[in-house]
Amino acid sequence: MAGIAYEASIMPLKVLASSGGGTVADIAEAIKFAADNGANVINMSLGGGGASSMMEEAIKYAHNKGVVIVAAAGNEGRNSASYPARYPDVISVAATNPAGDKASYSNFGAGVDISAPGGSAEGKGDSGKIIQNTINPATGESVFVGFPGTSMAAPHVSGVAALIRSTGVDTPDEIRDILLQSARKVEEDHLNHFGSGHLDANAAVQLALKGKITFNDFFRWLRKSGYLNLGFWIDGGAVALLPKLAMVLGSYLLAWFLRNYLPVTLGLNSGLILGSSGLFFLQGLYWFDLPQWPMRLFGSSLPELGNVVFGNANLNPLFASALIPFILVALLLNSNLKWFAIGSSIGVAACLGVSAFADPGIWLLGSGAIARSYLIVNAMLCLGLAYIASQKAPQRV
Amino acid sequence: MTVIGTIEKKGFGFGTWALVTDDGTTYELKDPVSELQQEGLKVEVKGKIRKDIMTIAMIGAVLEVESYIVL
Structure with missing residues (x-):
């Protein structure tokens, strides 16, 4: 048998006699x-x-x-x-x-x-x-x-x-x-x-x-999103860990914001992961005699699909843009997967935003101010897209 | 004050002895003697209301019995 706040400590102070009355x-x-x-x-x-x-x-x-x-x-x-x-x-x-x-x-x-x-x-x-x-x-x-x-x-x-x-x-x-x-x-x-x-x-x-960022809430989110496993911490060292962590944090903050201020439901989290960082620890996994590209595929976020799979370090401008989120949202807005599309859009925004500051290398656009602006503009577009889509998708699942 | 009523045992906590008047007013008896702990007993109680006492039963004013007559 458990009470309501069963981990609270009780301070029993006796003020009534056994008859049930006290002064x-x-x-x-x-x-x-x-x-x-x-x-x-x-x-x-x-x-x-x-x-x-x-x-x-x-x-x-x-x-x-x-x-x-x-x-x-x-x-x-x-x-x-x-x-x-x-x-x-x-x-x-x-x-x-x-x-x-x-x-x-x-x-x-x-x-x-x-x-x-x-x-x-x-x-x-x-x-x-x-x-x-x-x-x-x-x-x-x-x-x-x-x-x-x-x-x-x-x-x-x-x-x-x-x-x-x-x-x-x-x-x-x-x-x-x-x-x-x-x-x-x-x-x-x-x-x-x-x-x-x-x-x-x-x-x-x-x-x-509501409106509180707590340690417990963050860890609950990490666990639900699959970030809390040994592979993450061990293999994470093989890829650029700090920007990845920033992307995870960024998408947590966005998810938290959404959960508190927008109607949110299942699908959003997986979209956020795919959009922001992918199951990136997989990128560092090598298995004898097996091709490594499937690991890179599942380990990639949407913006990285154009380059990581092919083993290239520079982002592909077509993939690292609002294009894929836009297509996803357009295709999925009226289906059960719309929250997945919205999550992807926010995740991509987080990924592009972090890339803009951490490592703005883009194929054809270089790694200077042009690439940076390109990433920031696309990140903003993704956020706007997610916002508009969430307003158009009011039902909860 | 003098109250005429019937003794009842109310089911709050492990049970509380009450004096209920004909008009339905309920008094909680403070530490009644064993003779008063009989359900259905009609009594006339002389006593005073203890406004300085709170109880777990909370069924009515606490009446401290000074003397009583079984009717």
């Missing part, structure tokens, strides 16, 4: 303690009593220290969240039953920010409730039991807050905004049963990652 003074003290000792998210599956300046001050203190604070809206089935959920710096969580409707006991209305699974006692046995590992206060033993309640809904939100925090978003207000914005909206919610809607962990993390 505001103890709870406020624990909030300050958590904030002073590095907590990133505070979950409070508790509530009741009245407004308290001591509690409000502790919450403000933790919030100002960058802590996300989540609390249960309460189980009175009434219109308004309980304290501490209703303090403005606290994310107040209502509970849904297994069908996604408001759980009968859940508070709603004023102060509810979002809803999450709280389970329902009306289900048979534990099936409708939220299973958890806890301590039975009567015996002191560790037990797995199902409980219903907004107390169970709140930690779902705290877990997703931790996931968002792990993407590098670190202010409580930003994390709150991401949680609320990414929630699945509920139509016809006149009584505010659900706040911003149903908690959506996947959408929240996607939204948090």
